[in-house]
Amino acid sequence: MSDSGKPIDSVVIKQVALILVICVLAGLICWNLALFIPSVLGAVTLYIICRKYNFYLTEEKNWKPWLSATVLMLASLIMLILPIYFTIDQMVSKLGNAQLYMQKFNVFLEKIHQFIYQKVGFDILSKENITKVTNFAGTFSTKALSTTVNTFTVIVSMYFILYFMFVKPRFFERSVARAMPFKRTNTQMLGDKFVKLVMANAIGIPVVALGQGFVALIGYWIFGAPSPLLLFALTALASMLPVVGAAIVYVPIGIFMIAEGQTGSGIGILIYGLVLVGLTDNLLRFTLLKRLEDIHPLITVFGIIMGLNIFGFMGLIFGPILMSITVLLVQVYQDEFSDDDATPTLEIPEQNNKPSDLIL
Known part of the structure; x- marks a missing residue:
């Protein structure tokens, strides 16, 4: 009752x-079917990136759907997937010997610890903290690498799903729109926002990361840093983290080189990183990312942590997307079902795009 x-x-x-x-x-x-969740997310991401090209080939150039799907899948494989795959493969091969890697990491931390203690006279990096950092790095890297072992299976199943999405795109989009339990305006807004979030995370953030990584790589070569290619990959990954960003890599490297007696090179890396790498980060973020979508730093941080724990390296992209969509759905729910007219609702942006440019 x-x-x-x-x-x-x-x-x-x-x-x-x-x-x-x-x-x-x-x-x-x-x-x-948890193993195939990254495949579904990857297929949706590639579909959104290649969507307008698929409609152009099928509806304006009158290509057969299977031909358009095949061409776009091959193009995305060559231009997007293979470079990322080989980059991850190189990191996995370098970090594959976990015992040797952790030994070098321990020596690296101990050098920095001794140098700071001698200069400052205060034990900032205590033995307990060093042990905690070492254990965390070992556990985190092992988990990230282990979840990347099935990368080939994920890619194959991702393209299997993507093919059927490309062949019948209108049917796919109508099915998704009808499944949304929201008003049409909110469904339209949700689709437009989702596209922007995917583009910002799948294109904007990796471009910023690679841009900082390449700029840092030049500095590592100039000043003779150890393993510059590995440092390039680590710098690119670290640049995805807000606030600290790439500094979490080049600052310890600079201190390590100073502690090793390479004072000029170490100071050079620190100045180069703070000026040029930092300038690259600000330039790309205030130009490229602002045009795509402004994502809150906390969403990026927690999204990356969650994504790496669930999906491995692919979680760098999928994690922030899932976090952003979760926050967006909460806002849509409030706008959809809240009875309080005074409560600020989710603003629906003016649709400057043509209807065919949005997921309907």
Whole structure:
């Protein structure tokens, strides 16, 4: 019985029961097919990136859907997937010998610890903290590498899903739109926002990371830093972290080289990183990322941490996307079902794009 004394409508009971059944079945499917979640996310990401080209080839150039899908899949494989795959493969091969890697990492930390203690006279990096950092680095790297072992399987299944999305794109988009339990305006806004988030995370953030990585690589070569290619990859990955960014790599490297007696090179790396690498970060973020989508730093940080734990290296892209979508869905829910007119609702941006440029 409800508070008003009236019995609960049988239709409501049926709706709740059906929703519970759907949630249970969806949970079972996701639990047993968790390996393919990165494949689905990757397929959706590539679909959004290549969407307008697919419609151009099929609707304006009258290509066969299977031909357009094949060409776009090959192009994305050559231009996007293979470079990322080989970069990750190089890092995995360098970090594959975990014992040797951790020994070098321990020596690296100990050198920095001794140098700071001698200069400052205060034990900033205590033995306990060094042990914690070492254990965290070992566990984190092992977990990230282990979740990347099935990369080939993920890529194959991703393109399998992407093919069917390319062949019938209008049907796919209509099905997604109809499945959204929101008003049409919110569904339209959600689709437009989702596209911007994917483009910002899948293109904007990697471009900023690679830009900083290449600039830092030049500095590592100039000043003779050890393993410049490995440092390039680590700098590119670290640049995705807000606030600290690439400094978490080049600052310890500079201190390490000073501690090794290479004072000029170490100071050179520190100045080069603070000026040129930092300038590259600000330039790209205030030009490229501002045009795509302004993502809150906390969403990026927690998204990367969550993504790396779940998906491995691919979580650098998928993690922030999932976090952003979760926050966006909460805002849409508030706008959809809130009865308080005074509560600020989610602003729906003016649609400057043509209807065909949005997911309907």
